Amino acid sequence: MKKIFFALLLLGASIGLVLTALHKNSTESTPLSELRKQYSQKTKPSVDHSLFPQLKKKFTKPQQVTAACISCHNGRTEEVMHSTHWNWERLEYIKGKGIRAIGKRNILNNFCIGIAGSEKSCTRCHVGYGYANTAAYFTDSLNVDCLACHDNSGTYMKANEKAGMPDTSVNLNFVAQHVGKPTRTDCGACHFFGGGGNNVKHGDLEMALFDPSRNVDVHMASDGADMQCVDCHTAQKHQMLGKMYSVSSMNRNRVQCETCHGSMPHTDNVLNDHTLKVACQTCHIPVYAKVNPTKLFWDWSQAGRLKDGKPFEEKDSNGTDVYMSIKGAFVWGKNVKPDYLWFNGTASHYLVGDAIDPSKMVKINTLYGSYDDPDAKIYPVKIHRGKQIYDAQYHYLIQPKLFSDKPGDGGYWGDFNWNRAAEEGMKKINLPYSGKYGFVETEMYWPVNHMISPKEQTVSCTECHTRENGRLANLNGFYLPGRDYNASVELFGKGILLLTLVGIILHGGARIVVRRKRSKMISNSKAETISAKSKGAK
Amino acid sequence: MKKEYVYRAFERFWHWTQAALIIFLGVSGFEIHGSLHFFGYENAVHYHNIAAISFLILIAFAIFWHLTTGEWRQYIPTWKNLRAQAEYYIFGIFRNAPHPTKKTVLSKLNPLQKIVYAGLKVLVIPVMVITGLLYMFYRYPQKYEVLSLNIKNLEAIAILHTVGAFLLVAFFIMHLYLITTGQTVTSNLKAMITGYEELEGEPHEKKKYPEVNEPVLSK
Numbered sequence: 001m002k003k004i005f006f007a008l009l010l011l012g013a014s015i016g017l018v019l020t021a022l023h024k025n026s027t028e029s030t031p032l033s034e035l036r037k038q039y040s041q042k043t044k045p046s047v048d049h050s051l052f053p054q055l056k057k058k059f060t061k062p063q064q065v066t067a068a069c070i071s072c073h074n075g076r077t078e079e080v081m082h083s084t085h086w087n088w089e090r091l092e093y094i095k096g097k098g099i100r101a102i103g104k105r106n107i108l109n110n111f112c113i114g115i116a117g118s119e120k121s122c123t124r125c126h127v128g129y130g131y132a133n134t135a136a137y138f139t140d141s142l143n144v145d146c147l148a149c150h151d152n153s154g155t156y157m158k159a160n161e162k163a164g165m166p167d168t169s170v171n172l173n174f175v176a177q178h179v180g181k182p183t184r185t186d187c188g189a190c191h192f193f194g195g196g197g198n199n200v201k202h203g204d205l206e207m208a209l210f211d212p213s214r215n216v217d218v219h220m221a222s223d224g225a226d227m228q229c230v231d232c233h234t235a236q237k238h239q240m241l242g243k244m245y246s247v248s249s250m251n252r253n254r255v256q257c258e259t260c261h262g263s264m265p266h267t268d269n270v271l272n273d274h275t276l277k278v279a280c281q282t283c284h285i286p287v288y289a290k291v292n293p294t295k296l297f298w299d300w301s302q303a304g305r306l307k308d309g310k311p312f313e314e315k316d317s318n319g320t321d322v323y324m325s326i327k328g329a330f331v332w333g334k335n336v337k338p339d340y341l342w343f344n345g346t347a348s349h350y351l352v353g354d355a356i357d358p359s360k361m362v363k364i365n366t367l368y369g370s371y372d373d374p375d376a377k378i379y380p381v382k383i384h385r386g387k388q389i390y391d392a393q394y395h396y397l398i399q400p401k402l403f404s405d406k407p408g409d410g411g412y413w414g415d416f417n418w419n420r421a422a423e424e425g426m427k428k429i430n431l432p433y434s435g436k437y438g439f440v441e442t443e444m445y446w447p448v449n450h451m452i453s454p455k456e457q458t459v460s461c462t463e464c465h466t467r468e469n470g471r472l473a474n475l476n477g478f479y480l481p482g483r484d485y486n487a488s489v490e491l492f493g494k495g496i497l498l499l500t501l502v503g504i505i506l507h508g509g510a511r512i513v514v515r516r517k518r519s520k521m522i523s524n525s526k527a528e529t530i531s532a533k534s535k536g537a538k
Numbered sequence: 539m540k541k542e543y544v545y546r547a548f549e550r551f552w553h554w555t556q557a558a559l560i561i562f563l564g565v566s567g568f569e570i571h572g573s574l575h576f577f578g579y580e581n582a583v584h585y586h587n588i589a590a591i592s593f594l595i596l597i598a599f600a601i602f603w604h605l606t607t608g609e610w611r612q613y614i615p616t617w618k619n620l621r622a623q624a625e626y627y628i629f630g631i632f633r634n635a636p637h638p639t640k641k642t643v644l645s646k647l648n649p650l651q652k653i654v655y656a657g658l659k660v661l662v663i664p665v666m667v668i669t670g671l672l673y674m675f676y677r678y679p680q681k682y683e684v685l686s687l688n689i690k691n692l693e694a695i696a697i698l699h700t701v702g703a704f705l706l707v708a709f710f711i712m713h714l715y716l717i718t719t720g721q722t723v724t725s726n727l728k729a730m731i732t733g734y735e736e737l738e739g740e741p742h743e744k745k746k747y748p749e750v751n752e753p754v755l756s757k
Contacts, residue, residue, distance in 0.1 A: 010551070014595055270583055372690065461579035467572045479693040482572040482579065486697045493704030500708045504715040507627075514632045 035260055039225050050177035059172040062129050062165065063142040068176065070141065077141035079238035085127040086144065092249045094348050095368070103247050105133075106429070107349060108397055110298060110364055110386030110442040111195035112327075114352075116428035117401025117411065117421075123163045125190040131163040146179070149186050153178035157189065161403070184210055184220065187229040196327070199294045201246075203336065203382040204450040208291035216290050218452050232259075245447055246365060251345030251375070255449070257281070279377040282340065283459045284452045288382060293320055293332035298386045301439035303328035304416045311416070326402075326413045328387075338380030338448050340472055342369035347445075352429050355395050356440060362390075362397070364444040371478040378475065382446040389418060391426075393434030397442075401425040542643050545733045549609070552600050553730060559593045560706060567703055590670055597667070612647055613656045620649040631719060640738055658709065662702050669699040 049055055054068045070077050084090050089103030104122075108114045115122040123131035128143040137143055145164060147156045156175045159167040166172065192198060192206050199206030214221040219232075232255050233242040242255040257280040264272040265280075274283075288294070304325060306312070311325030316332075323329050348366040356362045369376030389398040400421035404414025410424030418437055426433040464472045465482030472480060545553070566589065568574050569582035577585055604610040622638035627650075630638070639648045647655065673696065676689040689695070720726035721736060729735035 014592060270580075270587075461583075465570075465572070465579055479691055479696050481570055481692070481696060484693070484696070485571065485700070486693075489697055489700050489704070493700065493707075496704060496708045497711070500711050504711065508715060508718075510632060514634075518634065 031260075031262055031265070036225070039227060039231065042226075045180045049179050052177075055173065055176045057173075059176065062145065062147070062172060065172050065176050066129075066142050066144055066146055069146045076238065077144040077146075080127065080144045080146075081138070081141060083127075083238050083240065084243075085149075085238075085240070087138070088126065090248065094249045094351075095346065096348070097351065100351065102249070102349060102351070106352060107247050108352060108364065108399060109246060110384060110388050110444050111201055111295070112402060113300075113388060113397075114399045114425075114429075116399045117425045118403035120163050120405065121161045121403040124158045124160065125194075126164045128164050130165055147172075147175050148189070149182045150179040151175050151186055152180040152183060154185055182228070182230050184228055187233075191229075195295065197321075199289060199292050201295070201384075202446060202448075202450075203294035203333075204285070204288040204448045206289070206292050206294070209450070212291075214454055215457070216451060218454050220450075245347045245367060246444065247349075249347040249349060254345065277371075277377055279343075279379045281380050281447075281449055281452070282338075282378050284455075285338065285380055285448050285450075286453055286457055286459045287335045287337055288380075288448050288451050289334050289336050290451055291334075293318070293334040294336065294382065295330055296333045296336070296382075296384060297331035298327070298384070298388075299329040299439075300386065300388045301328065303412070304418070306416065325416070336382070337471065339383050340378050340475055341367055341381050341445065342371060342373065342376045342475065343367045343379040343381075343447065344369035344373050344376040350397065352399065353396055353431055356390060356397060358390060358392070358395060358438060358440045361441045361443055364442050367445050367447070371475075378472065380448040382448055384444045384446060386442045386444070387439045388442055389422060389437050390440045391422070391434050392436040392438040394432065396431070397440070398422045398433065398437060399425040399429050399431075401428065540737060541734050542737045543733055544641075544643055544646060544729055544735045544737070547733070548599075548603050550730060550733055552596065552603065555596055556593070556600075559589050559596065560710065562589045563593065564703065564707055564710070567699075571700060571703075587674065590674070594667065597663070612645070613652055613659060615653045615656045616649050618649060620653070623648050623650045627719070641735075642737060654709070658706075662705050662709075665698060666702040666706070669695050669702065673699060 052072075054071055057064075057068070059065050059068075066077065080086050084103060087103065088105040089101045091099055092102050093099050094102070104115060106114075106116075112118070112122070119131055119133065127145050127148050128137070129145055130143065131137065145158075145166075147166070148158065153175050156170055157167045159165050188205070188207065188210055191202075192209065193200070194205075195201035208216055209220055211222050212220050214224045219225055219227040230240075233240050235241065239253075241253060243253055261280070263275055265275075266272050302323065305323075306325055312323075313321055313325070314323035316322045320332050321330060322332075346368045348368065350356075350362065350364045367379075367381065389400055390396065391398050400412055400418065401410050401424035402412050402421065404411025407414050409415075410417075410420040412418065412421035415421070419435065422433050422437055459471065462470075462482070464470045465480065467483060467485075470480075470483050472483065563586060565574070565576055566582040566586040569576050569579065570586060576582070619639050626635060626638045629635075637648070639645075641648070672689065673692070676692060676695065717726040717730075718724075720729075725735060
């Protein structure tokens, strides 16, 4: 007994030792607590712009504001004029296509397709005044709109369809006297409404982020760290960190969680092992479009239906547009589980004029990567599907002119004539239009990076490590424990277990039967002897 | 018949700890495999890793014990009486025939046991340990390190580990059944708990090691 006791003691002690060795000291100060301290200190601007006489002079034109700004901040407009915010394109290397200048200026998508022909409307979000696709416009530093990003008064806004000019209601002096570091309100005014409405494009960038709760985004939460966009998207000389793979293709200038959190952010080493192949976003963004829906499907081929000769809109029970005569039919999604892809940070794009196969789905952008690629990790993406216009003879996508100034200018939103819209749009991008059009299915991939959930809501192990319907069910080329198995090994294993059990039942059953028979025989013979004896006794 | 001290303290400690660990590794392992749900996936992974390291420590002690006591000789497989032993389980056991091999302190295992246990010790357990360690420490394709150490895919490792696990479960079930085939249904179990067992024949002289490959024939 004593020995057994000591044996158990030894076992307990050794398991205890191993446990303590595996368990890390959790009281040490973590990088996370340091980060919290760092970001809890909010800086105040060092000067009060409302006291500067230059900003008290009455501004009648927005360009006068820019002139006033650069009278002190000289050279800053030059920096802006080297940025993507200004140029709407940058040089990118695309595999198989070489180095190309790509960006909003010339890349097509499957939302509003492209800006050509519709500049007046689209360039409301250009960081300049009175956009024109001319050298004169792009080289005049007075056209730079400082206020769009630096307004801290919350009263600045650009006018609709005025190529980036401010709304007439804006008090330019008031705004100029209340400038500072860009806020979520400044960035969100454009970035939350891409594609013509709130949350249409990204799914993870929308107006709920003006004042988000912790559940919507742990970093930006108004009741939490209240981080601003520029806390992560830092800038040097007005060159912002971060980019989107809808308009860029190279693995550079990316905002990375690891910059602050490091590559081994968990106390659990098994979780840290994941970071080699799984991006942070994959587990920490369980769903996107948490507050308002995002567009998942846009069918342009349905556009153009009129009621009494007039365009109309149809809304679903939540008040979301599901049909617009000018744009077609939409499918929206809220609290959407992302799709997942291997992604190495490089992408390819459909460039205007590229040939397509109209019988197949056209990929507007392609995210590269595979399990074997040392640079690739699993990333969450929003897939936006569409049906959009293409040239049925020349087999390339069409850039239609959408926005219409006046009837008869060819803009689809005024004339509802695809032929005219295609003609005018293609003229703008210097490609011939055959006069025959059709609609082709397209897909676009948008990595999901925002709306990081609190850790309690993180994707759990079995949402991927599961046999059926896991989040990674469509990712192949590697062995995922809990999901994958070898069917013949499984059959072999179950087979030998079954054989063993059947063998035991038969063998054990036979032993029991034999033993019963034997004990009966013995008792019978005993009984016989006893009865014989008793007979004899009689 | 003589009551003999067959299983020494460490042997019994080793046996029962190993039994507990293998059951535990089996349950947590098959949860990781996706076959059952018990601890919760994250716990199952942690418990499995901890149990695996405990098992490695136990194996280290067991190897030391087997080598220093010479008990490892008990497991050397033999052809002798193998057929007789198999025939005993197929026919003899139902006719109340005596065991073909006599269990002594110096030769505790019958020829079938020798083969199966030796197979476990030199094949199944090492395969499980090696694939298990690779499973724990394997590296995905990555840069900046020694490239030749990269394991491209977990698949082969995982599949071997699964095959071994199925074999161990089959062994475990079979083992549970076969312990009932001793002198009485519970005599083997009692022996492994107390260390003492009623054996036929004279008590053995102490500190003498068994003749290799020569189990004693019974009539």
